[in-house]
Amino acid sequence: MILLALLAQAAAPSCTALARTDPAAAERAARATVGGGATARQCLGLALAGQERFAEAAAAFTEAARAGELARDGKAADYWAQAGNAWLAAGSAAKARAALDAALAAGTLEGLARGEAHLDRARALVATGQPAAARTDLDQATALAGDDPLAWLLSATLARREGDLPRARADIAQALRRSADDAQVQLEAGNIAAAAGEADKAEAAWKEAARLAPDAPAGRSAANALAQFASKEPK
Known part of the structure; x- marks a missing residue:
């Protein structure tokens, strides 16, 4: 892009x-x-x-x-x-x-x-x-x-890695507003939600990333992240 x-x-x-x-x-x-x-x-x-x-x-x-x-x-x-x-x-x-x-x-x-x-x-x-x-x-x-979703995505990712979850949440919201159909954006939204302890939101975002790009790196990473929920499902 x-x-x-x-x-x-x-x-x-x-x-x-x-x-x-x-x-x-x-x-x-x-x-x-x-x-x-x-x-x-x-x-x-x-x-x-x-x-x-x-x-x-x-x-x-x-x-x-x-x-x-x-x-x-x-x-x-x-x-x-x-x-x-x-x-x-x-x-x-x-x-x-x-x-x-x-x-x-x-x-x-x-x-x-x-x-x-x-x-x-x-x-x-x-x-x-x-x-x-x-x-x-x-x-x-x-x-x-600011119209480029990648700028907000990378800013959100860096904020998460640096432990600034409020900034990460704000920036990923901007990325989602501009490119919610991007698997990389949905993957990072799930990562940020998981870091914040919001399991339901993380699962939903990762499912969307996996759906959008099942064969791309972002989709595969999301599918791997979803495995943790599968292991917790009742048998």
């Missing part, structure tokens, strides 16, 4: 469309014009991301960002944000953090784009064991990208 939104920012419409419909063709086109500067390198990143070659995509976005800085085209921060997002998808949180630091330091990202960059940096910070710093970024994310 976040990846697709960020990868579409600041891209030429034709490149974005081709990367979505035929990423291999987009890659060929981008490589044919890769000497064209930051825009061509960004197009290559989009094409590679469309093929789930995220580490290669991140490298292409990084090249676009550096070229953009040299050209002073005003879009370097967008490219850095895309690089950070792609590094997250590639499982390289430390590299994502560095790219997102550059994106935010540029001072040119505004509104939703800035909020999403804070959200991604929070993800990188959590992955690298820095929850306190992640909280600062998540507060920025919920303020600037």
Whole structure:
């Protein structure tokens, strides 16, 4: 969800469309014009991301960002944000953090784009064991990208892990308001209810998560959590 939104920012419409419909063709086109500067390198990143070659995509976005800085085209921060997002998808949180630091330091990202960059940096910070710093970024994310349920979901999850159940409850309520049909949101709602000792609410939320996405990680985690209730049923 976040990846697709960020990868579409600041891209030429034709490149974005081709990367979505035929990423291999987009890659060929981008490589044919890769000497064209930051825009061509960004197009290559989009094409590679469309093929789930995220580490290669991140490298292409990084090249676009550096070229953009040299050209002073005003879009370097967008490219850095895309690089950070792609590094997250590639499982390289430390590299994502560095790219997102550059994106935010540029001072040119505004509104939703800035909020999403804070959200991604929070993800990188959590992955690298820095929850306190992640909280600062998540507060920025919920303020600037408050329509994104992922911002509220991650804020709720972090609050639960830090033992702040009132904050966790408030934030998961915001996530549910925006995306109650997301199994990850329902799973976390169940986790928070369980942490608060509300077994009935936890069971209901986990059942919904398992129903929504029985074959996805969130659905399977919910099904595993529900096993505790099955073991307590009278025989």
